[in-house]
Amino acid sequence: MKFVVSSSELLSHLQAISRAISSKSQLPVLDCFLFDLKGTTLSITASDLEVTMTTSMETDSNDGDGKVALPSKMLLEILKKLPEQPLTIDVSMSSLVVDIISEKGKYNFVAQAGEDYPVIPGIDEDKASKLQVPTSLLLTGITKTLFATADDELRPVMNGILFEFSPNNLTFVASDSHKLVRYQRLDARSDFEASFILPKKPAGLLKNVLPRESGDVVIEFDHKNAFFNLPNYKLVCRLVEGNYPTYNAVIPQGNPNKAIVDRVDLANTLSRVSIFSxxxxxLVKLHLSNDEMVVSAQDIDFSLSGFEKLKCQYEGDEMEIGFKSVFLSDILENISSGDIIIELSDPSRAAIVLPFDKNEDEDELMLIMPMMINA
Known part of the structure; x- marks a missing residue:
């Protein structure tokens, strides 16, 4: 098995899938990339058994098909240090000795047998659902929600993004019990109603490779696995088992108090004032009254305090509500609008954050739980 490939192109493909490899692999062969050459097409796979990612690229002057597992760390370190040039990779399929020949040198090591690499799971055609969405839509849905996923060993369903498909829209939901994001796309629909929970790791991998792609993503899933087929990449992952909480029940309706404020001004003010929390x-406090928001924080133990005033449009009763500044900052960083609407009912109930500038194909809602002020 022998082929010639661009060093920078190979590095780009390997880096895109390398995060699928676990730092604590269950099998030694999972520390490797699986190279599978068929004709001029080279398929490269990385896996941790839970998540498997495959990419394809074209090669030059190949000689013989084959399948072999090459050590990932060594390969990446070599390629990172090499300038752009054609590389010849020559593998003896009998001894598994690998020669990587560059313009000025040669690197030699032993690979592992490709047959030892775990087989990628297939889809259960009888229980499978399939749809096609634009790559940009999937990227936006993941980006909007990934930050709100939890790290909860006791409730693994909270550690992923809920995908809900219906004839009306495609919904992405994530929550860590302190904040919740619901992002709906009204321009993406399916002929069926179904849902699955995508774990955090494959969601992060998709967020990394989707900007490199254009066109559509074909999503297939059954009761155990999801398959994301992109033009140059394929991701297969095991889904989170269990039922996602009924998130709509925690979203308060008919909030009488509403503030409209500049998102960037509030984010910058929050970052300064939170230093004194x-x-x-x-804890940071928002005091809302006619056309003014006062953001304040204090640390009694160290005699620290700070506040800033912001102009805002406010309709409702004068009130003060407390939030964990880190969570509020996360929401402000991930909502796409110059101005935002903050809807409130009372200091003990969740606040709703909405974009003021709305896209007709999007419905974006973020929720943040309050903190007790007099604690």
């Missing part, structure tokens, strides 16, 4: 609680 208690390090343990990270």
């Amino acid at each position: 208690n390090q343990a609680s990270n």
Whole structure:
């Protein structure tokens, strides 16, 4: 098995899928990339058994098909240090000795047998659902929600993004119990109603490779696995088992108090004022009255305090509500609008954050739970 490939192109493909490899692999062969050459097409696979990612690229002057597992760390370190040039990779299929020949040198090591690499799971055609969505839409849905996923060993369903498909829209939901994001696309529909929970790791991998792609993503899933087929990549992952909480029940309706404020001004004010908050609680207070929002924080233990005033449009009763500044900052960073609407009912109930500038094909809602002020 012998082929010639561009060093920078090979590195780009390997880096895109390398995050699928676990730092604590269950099998030694999972520390490797699986190279599978058929004709001029080279398929490269990385896996941790839960998530498998495959990419394809074209090669030059190949000689013989074959399948072999090459050590990932060594390969990546070599390629990172090499300038752009054609590389000849020559593998003896009998001894598994690998020669990588560059313009000025040669690297030699032993690979593992390709047959030892775990087989990628297939889809259960009887229980499978399939649809096609634009890559940009899937990227936006993942980007909008990934930050709100949890790290909860006791409730693994919270550690992923809920995908809900219906004839009306495609919905992405994520929550860590402190904040919740619901992002709906009204321009993406399916002929069926179904849902699955995509784990955090494959969601992050998709977020990394989707900007490289254009066109559509074909999503297939059954009761165990999801398959994302992109033009140059394929991702297969095991889905999170269990039922996602009924998230709509926690979204308060008919909030009488509404503030409209510049998102960037509020984010910058929050970053300055939160320096003076208690390090343990990270509590900041928003005091809302006619056309003014006062953002304040204090740390009694160290005699620290700070506040800033912001102009805003406010309709409702004068009120003060507390939030963990880190969570509020996360929401402000991930909502796409110059101005935002903050809807409130009372200081003990969740606040809703909505974009003021709305796209007719999007329905974006973020929720943040309050903190007790007099604690």
